[in-house]
Amino acid sequence: MPEGPSIVIFKEEVQGFKRKKIIAVSGNTAIEKERMLNQTVVDFKSWGKHFLICFKAFSLRVHFMLFGSYRINEKKDAPARLSLQFTNGEINFYACSVQFVEGNVNDTYDWSVDVMSDEWDPVKARKKLKANPDMLVCDALLDQHIFSGVGNIIKNEVLFRIKVHPESKIGNLPPKKLSELIKEARVYSFQFLEWKKAFVLKKHWLAHTKKICPRDHIPFIKKHLGKTHRRTFYCEMCQVRY
Known part of the structure; x- marks a missing residue:
């Protein structure tokens, strides 16, 4: 997709x-x-x-x-x-x-929920996330009413970047981690755009479809998680479950 x-x-x-x-x-x-x-x-x-x-x-x-x-x-x-x-x-x-x-x-x-739009509104995203404290972060990133445009690749890479376990609950994230989640969803999307244009996107994947964590050098866990049961790759050592 x-x-x-x-x-x-x-x-x-x-x-x-x-x-x-x-x-x-x-x-x-x-x-x-x-x-x-x-x-x-x-x-x-x-x-x-x-x-x-x-x-x-x-x-x-x-x-x-x-x-x-x-x-x-x-x-x-x-x-x-x-x-x-x-x-x-x-x-x-x-x-x-x-x-x-x-x-x-x-x-x-609503252009303000599109992570690649000039009208993207991170404040609105934060309000929607805080209104769903029991939502798993792996589901939140794929919710097109919060992060329109984010797909499974971006989900896996963002969660690895910010060191958050995909089954963490939104309400349990410290404020700093919630801010990182919102920020990196947009930052990584634009980097995705740049790398795809240069035909080097896959070379930059650190977690998606990977077998070994580049930080801890242990096997990634691969599971189908969340409401959508999408493929999720994560490290149980460096990605903290909140």
């Missing part, structure tokens, strides 16, 4: 289609895709893991789920969920969820 930084990269890659008219629409989606025909793209936006194509009166939301993908100016050897043709190229979406958002997209999305 693409995390927030990957969607930001996609948004940057399609800027050449901004203010361009869609001249053909196809794909196996069940939505009324023909309503986009002859519509001009007003803007491209990202909110967490959502990619948004904005038109004058509505927007198209794309969620890549677990196995979704896209191609720009080329096709995969697979049925497209949605294909948008422009005079200067095409965007093809595969194995993803597409849905219309009516009206002004700013009325639907």
Whole structure:
């Protein structure tokens, strides 16, 4: 599943289609895709893991789920969920969820919870976390209403960085650790963006999919934790359970 930084990269890659008219629409989606025909793209936006194509009166939301993908100016050897043709190229979406958002997209999305947005509000994140003291930190980081855009890779890396056990409860974290959690969720997301653009992201992973802790040189624990049962890699020695 693409995390927030990957969607930001996609948004940057399609800027050449901004203010361009869609001249053909196809794909196996069940939505009324023909309503986009002859519509001009007003803007491209990202909110967490959502990619948004904005038109004058509505927007198209794309969620890549677990196995979704896209191609720009080329096709995969697979049925497209949605294909948008422009005079200067095409965007093809595969194995993803597409849905219309009516009206002004700013009325639907709260940009202050997107960790990569200029409007990100760490104070709001802190209030939401403190309102859920029994929530596990591994669940909190994946809650898109608190940390929109944070995915499993960022979760594992952030918790390793701040030395917090994934099954710690939010309410048990010292104030300093809570601050570190909020800060590093955003900091690591932008580093993720930088490394992915440079094609060196995996080289920087310290915990995700790793077998040995680079700090203590003991085996990582791998478990499927939290409400979502996502893969979690952690060190029982240096990551403190609160």
